[in-house]
Amino acid sequence: MFRPLFFRFSLLSTALFLSACEEPRLSSREKNFDPAGVSDATSLQELLAGLGVNLPTQPPDSIADGQVDDGRALVFQGRLPDREDQKLSAYFYCADCHSTERETHNLAEYNDPLAKLAYAIEKDIVMLPAPSLAGIVNREGYFQSESAERFGAEKAVLNDLPAAIQFCSTTIARGRELDETELEAILAYLWSLEWRIGDLGFRGADLAELKRRALNPDEHRLIAEELKALYPLFTQSTVGVIPEDSFAGFDRKTDPDLESGAAVWLRSCIHCHGAGGASEHYFGDKPSTWRALQNAFREGLLYEHLRQGTFSKESRTAHMPSFSREKLSDAQVENLRAYIETKVSSEKPEN
Numbered sequence: 001m002f003r004p005l006f007f008r009f010s011l012l013s014t015a016l017f018l019s020a021c022e023e024p025r026l027s028s029r030e031k032n033f034d035p036a037g038v039s040d041a042t043s044l045q046e047l048l049a050g051l052g053v054n055l056p057t058q059p060p061d062s063i064a065d066g067q068v069d070d071g072r073a074l075v076f077q078g079r080l081p082d083r084e085d086q087k088l089s090a091y092f093y094c095a096d097c098h099s100t101e102r103e104t105h106n107l108a109e110y111n112d113p114l115a116k117l118a119y120a121i122e123k124d125i126v127m128l129p130a131p132s133l134a135g136i137v138n139r140e141g142y143f144q145s146e147s148a149e150r151f152g153a154e155k156a157v158l159n160d161l162p163a164a165i166q167f168c169s170t171t172i173a174r175g176r177e178l179d180e181t182e183l184e185a186i187l188a189y190l191w192s193l194e195w196r197i198g199d200l201g202f203r204g205a206d207l208a209e210l211k212r213r214a215l216n217p218d219e220h221r222l223i224a225e226e227l228k229a230l231y232p233l234f235t236q237s238t239v240g241v242i243p244e245d246s247f248a249g250f251d252r253k254t255d256p257d258l259e260s261g262a263a264v265w266l267r268s269c270i271h272c273h274g275a276g277g278a279s280e281h282y283f284g285d286k287p288s289t290w291r292a293l294q295n296a297f298r299e300g301l302l303y304e305h306l307r308q309g310t311f312s313k314e315s316r317t318a319h320m321p322s323f324s325r326e327k328l329s330d331a332q333v334e335n336l337r338a339y340i341e342t343k344v345s346s347e348k349p350e351n
C-alpha cells in the first residue's frame, strides 16, 4: 500500500512542481529575444525560436567559407567542385527535379498549381515535379505526402532533413548516400535558401505591428502560430489519379488554354527532355515528337507517366518523377495535351 501511494504522491508533486515552473520557463533564446532587432532580413527560424517555438531543423553552429558554394555545386552539378568523378547519382542532380526558387507570390498558395504556373511565367523560371528547396529548412516535416508512401519512405525521414536528403539521394535520385562533407555543404546551401521575415510579406507597417505585438511575451505563441500559417509546413502531393477513359482525359474542355499548355511544355517538360536534360528522350520540335506524345496521351500512357511517374524499384536507371495535382492540375494536363494536338495539326504530314 505504501509504495503506490508514495508513487502517486510523487507524481502529483512533480506535476505541481512543473506547473509552478511553467510561467517563467523561457528558453534562453526566448529570454534573449529583442523584438526591436527584428527586420525583414531576420531569419524565420530565429524569430520563431525567439517566440519560444523551435522547428525540427535548426541551423548549424557555423558555416565555413565556401560551404554554400559547394552545396550549390552538389545541387546543380551533382558533385563537389573538386570531386570530378564522385557524382551523387549517375542519372540526376537535385535541380533536375527540385527548383531552388520561391514558387508563388503568396507562400500560403503553395499548393495551388495555377498560382505556381502564373508565377513561373512571370519570373521566367522552371516548374518542376518535386518541391522547391527554397524554405525547405523551415518545414515541420518531410516526405509526409502520398508520393512519399509510394517511394516507401521510412519513419526516420519524416522530420529529419538530413535523413530526408539521404533518402531522396539514394532512392528517388537513384544515387548514393552523401558523406559528411557533402551533407554539411548541402545543408549550408539549403540554409542560404531559408525564409526570412520579408519573404512572408512583413515590411513597413506590417513589420512594425509584428514587432509591437512581440513586445508582449503572452502573445509569443500566438504570433508563432500565425507565422507558421503563412508558408508550407509540409509538402502536400496527390498522386496516382489517372482518367478512367484516356481518350476523354480529365474532363477535356472545348476551349483549352493553349498558352498554359505551352508554358507547361516549356517549364516542366523541356527542363528534362531538352538537350542535355535528365532524360535520354529528347523532345525536339519535330512532327515525330508531337505525334508520339499525342498517341501517348490517347493510349493513357502519358497520363500514367505524369501522375504516377515511371519509378520502378527494380531498375536502377533514370525515371520520371510524378507531377502531383498540387504541381500540375488536371486542367493544366489537358492544356498540355491540347497544345501538343495543336502542334500535330499544324505540322505538314511527314514524307
Ligand code: HEC
Binding pocket: 075, 088, 092, 093, 094, 095, 096, 097, 098, 129, 130, 131, 136, 139, 141, 142, 143, 144, 145, 146, 147, 148, 161, 164, 165, 168, 169, 172, 173, 186, 234, 235, 236, 237, 319, 321, 322, 324
Ligand atoms: C529524380 C528526381 C529527384 C531528384 C534528382 C532529387 N529529388 Fe528530392 N524529391 C523528389 C520527389 C519526387 C520528392 C517527393 C515530393 C513529394 O512528396 O511530393 C522529393 C523530396 C525531397 C525532400 C523532401 C521534401 C518535402 O517537402 O517533403 C527533400 C528534402 C529532398 N527531396 C532533397 C533532395 C536533394 C538534396 C536532392 C539532391 C541530392 C534531391 N532531393 C534529388 C525528386 C527528386
Ligand code: HEC
Binding pocket: 096, 097, 128, 129, 264, 265, 268, 269, 270, 271, 272, 273, 278, 279, 280, 281, 293, 296, 302, 305, 306, 310, 311, 318, 319, 320, 321
Ligand atoms: C525530372 C525530369 C523530368 C521531367 C520534369 C519530365 N520528364 Fe518525362 N521522363 C524523364 C525521364 C528520366 C524519362 C525516362 C523514363 C524511364 O526510362 O523510365 C522520362 C520519360 C518520359 C516519357 C516516356 C518516353 C518513352 O518513350 O517511354 C514521356 C512521354 C515523358 N517523359 C513525357 C514528359 C512530359 C510531357 C513532361 C512534362 C509535363 C515530362 N516528361 C517531364 C524525366 C522527366
